[in-house]
Amino acid sequence: MPCTRTQAEPNEESHDMDQVRVRFAPSPTGHLHIGGARTAIYNWAFARRHGGDFILRIDDTDPERSTDENTQAILRAMEWLGLDWDEGPGAGGDFGPYFQTQRSELYAQGLVTLQANDAVYPCFCTADELKGRREAAREAGGFAGYDRRCRAIDTEEAAARIARGDEHVWRLAVPLERDDVTFVDAIRGETAFPIGSLDDFILVRSDGTPTYNFATVVDDVAMEISHVVRGDDHLSNTPRQILVFEALGGEVPTFAHLSMIWGADGKRLSKRHGATSVEAYRDLGYLPEAILNYLTLLGWSLDDKTTMIDRDTLVENFSFERVSKNPAVFDTDKLEWMNGVYIREMPVEEFADRMSALLTAQGMLTGAEAEERREWLLKLAPLVSERIKRMDEIPSMVGFFFSDTVEFDDKARKKVLDKAGAGCAMDAVEAVLKGLDTFETESIEAALRDVPEALDLKPRIVFQAVRVALSGSMVSPPLFESIDLLGKEKTLQRLRQARSSATD
């Protein structure tokens, strides 16, 4: 006899995979958050994997904090990450509008449906009363949700009070006789909530606007969402929402709850942890490919080895089965390393373009110069790309090529220019370079290699002195290449200039 399966397995097949429709529904009360971005990536990847639709819906029901500027920023960040949506702002679609503030009619209709189904009742309790009773209940131990007092008011009286203009909200009448609410989460497996632990929560506020748990379900039904993929801060909301789905007569989608992303201190990622928005990382010089790669693998794995993964491989392989259940700490060090890998892999032409754009934006180069010096920039590009982890490191690394004067940092002056032999080294190097006819990396190197021995100095002493003379710093791109790129005239001039403040 085959063994009996006692517990349901996480199962993505409970809905027809040909009709996958998922949505990412950010609230435009801020920019696209790192955690939100990961949720968006998983939604997107799942839709693409199954040839489904990826819908972007803007949950702008909080009028106080929602702004159009935030909405635009979120759209920009999504595009920057390469997460294209099939329906939503700018994309259209048959299930719009895609802003919740434009869907109030749907919510009103939803309420009518629930009223017709006897699934809701008006509640006239005031916030103060509720607070008092809630606290008392909690102190007594046990259930501390709404005590369902207004559920006892008969329909006629309720209607009279409403007609009279009494302020009221609409609450869901939780079917007390129902079995426990269970569902198979695609990531966590079977999850059960005792029906008695669910209170008659508010669906419609006294001002007539829907609460999150109501609006979301109305929209998910109307938009025919097949899979709800979201953060696990919504796991406890799920049984409530399932009740609303049922009351509405809608089909309950499959749920997949992602764990949270934490800061290094094990607390929920927030402003205190530094940059938390996707655009902030963009401005810090991170590449979209790196962010996508890092976030993809922060909570999902392809196998036991893969750390570098591209968009296509993600789409070909994504599944909820391999999404991890536990929270993940956002590790900036690893992201930075990964960004460096992508920078190094970038074709030189592309890197040169991005570098030009950056330098132009910084005012170190004009657009015209960038074009004229294209060849020169192409030579510089690989020297820089190999040494940085973030694009924003570029200006400080190559600044000395573009300035007229060299600023020596204190450490370089003390540890190099003031060292015995530095002056002689510069004299000798100047003399050798002055006599060079072909001023190219190879010839420069060939000529300078002999200098240390001739002066009976260590190579390090000689070359560091030159480096500081040219760049002002103890760290720079490779010396011979830098001399080549700087050009003969500037090189000689800087050597002479540095010579005056050096020790013999």
Place this chain on the structure above:
RNA sequence: GGCCCGUUAGUCUAGCGGUUGAGGACGCCGCCCUCUCAAGGCGGAGAUCACGGGUUCGAAUCCCGUACGGGCUACCA
């Protein structure tokens, strides 16, 4: 308080009952390369698989409990 979720090295993870004296990656340490810094190569330290019971010939893997962390319990989302 109640309900729910989670727990493999500092971090992200692999592992879905025996081939694991727990694999990979970041970070860390050392060596090599070397004009600096990187990059690269090689090597190393680091995990009593939260803890305690059980099931089993055998458990990181299944079950129960405890601890710790998190979420929900709002006329926020």
